[in-house]
Amino acid sequence: MLQQTTVVAVVPYFERFMTRFPTVQQLAEAEESEVLKQWEGLGYYSRARNIHKAAQIVSSQLGGIFPSDVAGLQELPGIGRYTAGAIVSFAYDKRAPIVEANTLRLYARLLGYDGDPRSKEGQQVLWSFAEAVLPKTQPGRFNQALMELGASLCSPKLPDCEQCPVSGFCRAFRDQTQLEIPQLAKRAVITDVTEASIAVRRNNAYLLRRRTTGERWAGLWDFVRFELAAATTDDVPHIVESVHQRTGLKIDLGPQLAELKHGVTRYRITLKCFVADSVAGTLRDGEEWQWVKAAKFDDFALSVTGRKFAKLLAESLF
Numbered sequence: 001m002l003q004q005t006t007v008v009a010v011v012p013y014f015e016r017f018m019t020r021f022p023t024v025q026q027l028a029e030a031e032e033s034e035v036l037k038q039w040e041g042l043g044y045y046s047r048a049r050n051i052h053k054a055a056q057i058v059s060s061q062l063g064g065i066f067p068s069d070v071a072g073l074q075e076l077p078g079i080g081r082y083t084a085g086a087i088v089s090f091a092y093d094k095r096a097p098i099v100e101a102n103t104l105r106l107y108a109r110l111l112g113y114d115g116d117p118r119s120k121e122g123q124q125v126l127w128s129f130a131e132a133v134l135p136k137t138q139p140g141r142f143n144q145a146l147m148e149l150g151a152s153l154c155s156p157k158l159p160d161c162e163q164c165p166v167s168g169f170c171r172a173f174r175d176q177t178q179l180e181i182p183q184l185a186k187r188a189v190i191t192d193v194t195e196a197s198i199a200v201r202r203n204n205a206y207l208l209r210r211r212t213t214g215e216r217w218a219g220l221w222d223f224v225r226f227e228l229a230a231a232t233t234d235d236v237p238h239i240v241e242s243v244h245q246r247t248g249l250k251i252d253l254g255p256q257l258a259e260l261k262h263g264v265t266r267y268r269i270t271l272k273c274f275v276a277d278s279v280a281g282t283l284r285d286g287e288e289w290q291w292v293k294a295a296k297f298d299d300f301a302l303s304v305t306g307r308k309f310a311k312l313l314a315e316s317l318f
């Protein structure tokens with residue numbers, strides 16, 4: 001997660017996670033919903049699911065012993081070449097190369113590599129270089145030092161080449177091409193999406209549905225939620241019909257309570273939040289539903305926007 005967000009954001013999660021699951025055995029035996037609950041708010045939930053699955057494999061198939069080589073680690077779900085190299089070199093101090101965002105930039109500049117560093121050819125060039133420069137002693141320390149050099153002096157926009165201890169070997173510095181190398185990744189096109197989230201209420205409890213495999217935020221709970229057609233001026237008939245199709249319930253839709261904005265991968269989402277009363281019908285089979293009182297929302301792992309909406313409901317008198 002340190003690749004996606006800041007140390008400050010991750011540390012409290014790490015500490016809570018390690019307190020709740022201090023051994024691989026305890027993590028393996030936990031329910032997935034409990035693992036997701038501890039992870040809630042960090043995003044990238046497939047990582048939590050993969051850590052959980054990996055713990056189950058280590059516990060049940062590997063006698064509780066975590067692999068200490070790159071090939072063995074890459075057999076575990078969610079562990080790719082970089083993560084395997086980082087674990088092997090940092091934790092076991094064994095020779096294993098790593099290329100991540102900071103060393104990618106550093107190596108590309110040292111080599112003066114002006115091709116696309118994310119292409120197949122670029123990856124080959126950089127991984128071969130990472131392997132070639134690895135020392136026999138203290139490879140873990142060496143890898144961490146290079147990552148630190150990439151993150152500090154060899155920064156993307158303002159590399160401090162005058163202070164750099166390896167400027168004498170750096171082709172980009174020699175050619176004064178530091179700011180053109182590495183080639184930048186193409187920016188993803190951002191798409192605007194409008195969605196509706198409906199807190200359907202019956203007997204003072206709200207309807208939650210567990211999101212299924214293949215959906216965004218699989219395994220987390222959410223209010224009834226779906227995309228709205230962008231061109232719709234009056235959402236009400238569409239929402240009433242959509243809730244009926246998804247849940248089997250007929251609703252009396254209340255006014256819009258809130259509008260939340262958030263981003264997920266390449267989508268910029270506007271989420272319109274409504275409360276509705278269930279007035280007829282029975283819940284459709286084939287989904288995991290729960291009627292939950294507002295005071296019990298904390299027992300369920302929700303997405304960030306789901307949690308915001310839940311707090312609004314818990315704090316209001318709707």
Ligand code: SF4
Binds near residue numbers: 154159164
């Ligand atoms: S000399 Fe400059 S561009 Fe080259 S590695 Fe050092 S900081 Fe990066």
